[in-house]
Amino acid sequence: MAKEKVILDMDPGHDDAVAMMMAASHPSLEIKAITVVAGNQTLEKTVRNALNVASVLNLKGVPIAAGMSRPMVREQVIADDIHGETGLDGPVFEEHDLQRDPRHGVDLIIETLLASDGDVSILPTGPLTNVAMAMRKDPRIVSKIKRIVLMGGSYQLGNVTPAAEFNIYADPEAAHVVFSSGVPIVMMGLDLTRQVRCTRQVIDRMGAIGNRVSKLFVDLMEFFSKTQEEVFGWDAPPLHDPTTVAYVIDPSIFVTKPMRVDVELRGDHTYGRTCCDYFGVTKREPNAEVATTLDLDRFWDLLEDCLRRYS
Ligand code: RIB
Numbered sequence: 001m002a003k004e005k006v007i008l009d010m011d012p013g014h015d016d017a018v019a020m021m022m023a024a025s026h027p028s029l030e031i032k033a034i035t036v037v038a039g040n041q042t043l044e045k046t047v048r049n050a051l052n053v054a055s056v057l058n059l060k061g062v063p064i065a066a067g068m069s070r071p072m073v074r075e076q077v078i079a080d081d082i083h084g085e086t087g088l089d090g091p092v093f094e095e096h097d098l099q100r101d102p103r104h105g106v107d108l109i110i111e112t113l114l115a116s117d118g119d120v121s122i123l124p125t126g127p128l129t130n131v132a133m134a135m136r137k138d139p140r141i142v143s144k145i146k147r148i149v150l151m152g153g154s155y156q157l158g159n160v161t162p163a164a165e166f167n168i169y170a171d172p173e174a175a176h177v178v179f180s181s182g183v184p185i186v187m188m189g190l191d192l193t194r195q196v197r198c199t200r201q202v203i204d205r206m207g208a209i210g211n212r213v214s215k216l217f218v219d220l221m222e223f224f225s226k227t228q229e230e231v232f233g234w235d236a237p238p239l240h241d242p243t244t245v246a247y248v249i250d251p252s253i254f255v256t257k258p259m260r261v262d263v264e265l266r267g268d269h270t271y272g273r274t275c276c277d278y279f280g281v282t283k284r285e286p287n288a289e290v291a292t293t294l295d296l297d298r299f300w301d302l303l304e305d306c307l308r309r310y311s
C-alpha cells in the first residue's frame with residue numbers, strides 16, 4: 001500500500017514531539033518535510049527542539065526548516081506556562097550534529113508541494129503562519145495540497161482565552177487564510193483532544209517499552225503533566241497534537257462531523273475563536289471535518305505500536 005506523504009508543520013512543544021515520534025516510526029507514513037513555526041516558544045527554541053527530538057528519533061533524510069518567527073498581523077504570544085522556558089522543558093538532550101535545512105520553511109512547503117503529484121497532506125500542530133504564508137506566496141500550492149489535518153480550535157471552550165484555542169489565537173489571520181482556502185481540512189480541536197488524557201497509567205505503559213524514545217516520551221509527559229495540572233487543574237494532560245498523525249494513519253479511530261468553521265478576527269473577547277456551525281444553522285457549505293470523538297483504546301494501542309518500533 002502506498003505510504004501517506006506528509007509535511008509536519010509544528011512548534012515543539014511536548015505534544016508536537018510525540019506527534020513526530022509517531023509519524024517518524026509508522027510504516028504507513030512518509031515524512032517529506034518538517035517545518036517549524038514560532039508558537040509554544042520563539043522560533044529559535046522551537047527549531048532547536050525539533051532538531052533535538054529528530055536526533056533522538058534518528059530521523060535521517062528529512063529536511064527540517066525554520067519558518068515564520070512571528071504571526072502575520074497580531075503581536076506574538078507564546079505558551080511558556082505550559083511548555084517551559086525552552087519550549088520542551090523536562091528531558092535533557094545530548095549534543096548532536098543534526099542541522100536545519102538552509103531553506104525557509106515557507107519555501108520548503110512550497111517546493112515540496114509543487115514537486116508532488118498532489119498527494120501530500122500537511123499536518124499543522126502549531127500556529128498556521130507557515131501554511132498561510134505559503135498559500136499567499138505561491139497560490140499554486142492550494143490545489144496541490146491533498147488535505148490539511150490540523151490540531152487547533154474548538155467548538156466549545158478555549159484554552160488560552162475562554163473563547164480561543166492557542167494555535168488559532170496565536171495567529172488568527174493565518175487561520176482565516178487556511179480555513180477559507182478551500183483545501184480539505186480535518187480539524188482536531190480541543191473538544192476531541194481533551195478526551196486524549198495521558199494518565200499515569202498511560203505514561204507507565206509507554207515507559208515499560210524501555211527504549212530511548214519511550215524514555216523521552218516519559219520525560220516529556222512528566223513535565224507536561226505538571227504544568228497542565230498547575231494551569232488547568234487537569235489530573236492528566238491532553239495529548240493534543242498526535243491526534244493529527246493518528247488520524248492520517250487510521251481515520252477509523254475518529255468520528256468527524258462536517259461543519260462550517262470561521263475564525264473570529266474582530267471580537268474583543270472572541271478574537272481567534274473558531275466559530276463552528278455544529279448544527280448547520282447558517283446553512284453555509286461546511287469547510288472542515290471536525291473531530292468529535294475517538295476510540296481511545298485504539299489510539300493508545302497505536303501510540304504504543306509506534307513507540308515500540310524504535311530500538
Ligand atoms: O492548544 C494546544 C496546542 O497549542 C498544541 O498544539 C500545543 O502544542 C500548542 O501548540
Ligand code: CA
Nearest residue numbers: 013016125126
Ligand atoms: Ca503544537
